[in-house]
Amino acid sequence: xxxxxxxxxxxxxxALGMTTAIAKADALGDVKARGKLICGTLNNVAPLGFQDAxxxxxxxxxxxxxxxxxxxxxxxxxxxxxxxxxxxxxxxQGNVDVVIAGLGYSEERAKQVEYSNTYFVSRQVISVxxxxxxxxxxxxxxKKISAPQNSTSAxxxxxxxxxxxxxxFQDAPAAFLAFQxxxxxxISFGEVAVSGFRSKAEFxxxxxxxxxxxxxxxxxxKKGETALRDAVNGVLAKLESNGGAKKxxxxxxxxxxxxxxxxxFKVGEPITSTQ
Numbered sequence: 001x002x003x004x005x006x007x008x009x010x011x012x013x014x015a016l017g018m019t020t021a022i023a024k025a026d027a028l029g030d031v032k033a034r035g036k037l038i039c040g041t042l043n044n045v046a047p048l049g050f051q052d053a054x055x056x057x058x059x060x061x062x063x064x065x066x067x068x069x070x071x072x073x074x075x076x077x078x079x080x081x082x083x084x085x086x087x088x089x090x091x092x093q094g095n096v097d098v099v100i101a102g103l104g105y106s107e108e109r110a111k112q113v114e115y116s117n118t119y120f121v122s123r124q125v126i127s128v129x130x131x132x133x134x135x136x137x138x139x140x141x142x143k144k145i146s147a148p149q150n151s152t153s154a155x156x157x158x159x160x161x162x163x164x165x166x167x168x169f170q171d172a173p174a175a176f177l178a179f180q181x182x183x184x185x186x187i188s189f190g191e192v193a194v195s196g197f198r199s200k201a202e203f204x205x206x207x208x209x210x211x212x213x214x215x216x217x218x219x220x221x222k223k224g225e226t227a228l229r230d231a232v233n234g235v236l237a238k239l240e241s242n243g244g245a246k247k248x249x250x251x252x253x254x255x256x257x258x259x260x261x262x263x264x265f266k267v268g269e270p271i272t273s274t275q
Contacts, residue, residue, distance in 0.1 A: 027221065028073075028228040031097050036076045039066035040096035043081035045172050046196045047252040047259065048102055061192075061252040062100045065119060068244060069098065069219070072235030084171055085150045088112055091220050098232065099220040102190065104152040105271045109220075116219035116232045119245070121265040122190040124156050124212040127179075130204035134186060137210065140164040143185040146175040153188040156212040172197075179205075190215065195259040216271045237268040 031037050041062045042049030049060040058079050070077035080096055087099045091113050104122070105115055126145065128134045134143065141163040147154035149168040157166045167184055169175040176197050179187045189197075194207060219236075221228050239245040245267035253261040 026227060027097055027225040028231055031073060031075055031228070034075070036078050037066070037070040037073060038078045038080055038095075038097045039070065040080045040082040040087060040090050040099040040101055041066055042084075042101045045102065045193060047257070048192065049081075061120075061248060062102065064248045064251065065100045065219070066098075068239055068248065069100070069232055069235050072238060073231060084148045087220065088150075091222055094222065097221070097228070101220075102217060103220045104190075104215040105218050106152055106155065108155075112223065114221040114223050114225050114229050115271055116221070116229055117236055117267075118216045118218060118265065118269045118271050119236055119267050120217040122192055122215050122217060124153055124188065124215050125191055125194055125207040126157075126161075126186050126188055126212060127194055127205050127207045128186045130206055132185070134208070136208065137161050140186060144183070145186045145188050146178045146184040147188040148172045148175050152215055153190065153212075157188045160212055188212065192253065192259060192261070195261070199258040218271050233268065240267040 041058065042060070043051055043058055047060050049058060049062045051057070052059045058081065063079065066079055067077050080090075082090055082096075082099065082101055084102070087101050087103055088109065090096050091099055100119075103109070109115075126137070126140070134140060137160070140161050142165065144165045144167050145157050145161070146167045146169055147157055148171050154166055154168050157164060167178065169178060172189060172193050175187060175189075178184050180201070180203065187194075191207070191211075198205065219232055221232070236245075239248075246263060249263045250256070253259045253263075255262075
C-alpha cells in the first residue's frame with residue numbers, strides 16, 4: 001500500500017509540474033492576467049520608433065503597432081526601448097512579450113523566435129554618395145559597406161555582395177555617421193531608414209537602382225508561443241480589414257509625410273520567405 005501511495009504521490013507531483021510548465025509557457029495567458037502587453041520597440045530609428053522632441057515620448061510606426069496589438073488583445077501597453085542587437089535576446093529571456101522593431105524575417109531568426117504574419121514589407125537598398133562612381137553591386141568589390149550590427153541589412157551584404165567589406169555598427173545612426181564621415185563607401189539599410197536619413201542629411205546621396213531584397217517584417221515572440229502568435233495574427237487581420245493598418249501606414253510613411261511611400265502589401269499575410 002505504501003508503495004502505491006508513493007507512486008500516486010509522485011504521479012501527482014509530475015502532473016502538477018507539467019501543468020505548471022504549460023502554464024508558464026502560455027504567454028497569452030500571462031498577458032491577459034497581467035492586463036498589460038510588454039512590447040519591445042526602437043527608440044532611435046524614425047519613423048519606426050523614436051523619441052518625440054517635444055513630449056519626450058516614444059512615437060512612430062512600430063509604436064502605433066504596439067498600441068494597436070495591445071488594444072486588440074484588450075490590455076494596456078508598456079513600451080520597452082530596445083537596441084537592434086537586443087531584440088532576439090530580450091524575447092528569449094522573457095523580458096518582453098512581443099518585439100515590434102523592424103524584425104525582418106529570416107530562416108535563421110525563425111529558428112530562434114516565433115513570428116507573426118507580415119505587418120510591413122521593406123525594400124533593402126545600398127546607398128552611396130551622389131558623386132560616387134558606384135552604380136552596381138559589381139562596383140562594390142573591395143569597398144566598405146556599413147550596416148547596423150545583427151541586422152538583416154548586414155546579412156544581405158554578406159550573402160549577396162561577398163566581395164565587399166562589411167563594417168557593422170551598434171545601430172543605424174552610427175552606421176550612417178560612418179558613411180557621412182567617409183569611413184565607408186556605402187550603407188545598407190531598409191528604404192524607410194534611408195528616406196529618414198535623406199530628409200535630414202546635409203549632403204546628397206542616392207540608392208542603387210537594384211534593391212538587395214524585399215523584406216517581410218513580423219512581430220517576434222518567444223518560440224512555441226502559438227496561442228499568442230495566433231491572437232496577434234487575428235489583430236493584424238482585423239487592422240487590415242478595418243482600415244487601421246492603412247491609417248498607421250499613412251500617418252508615418254504615406255504621401256503626406258517625408259517618406260512619401262505607397263502601401264503595396266497586405267498586413268496579415270503569412271510570411272513564407274524573404275524575397
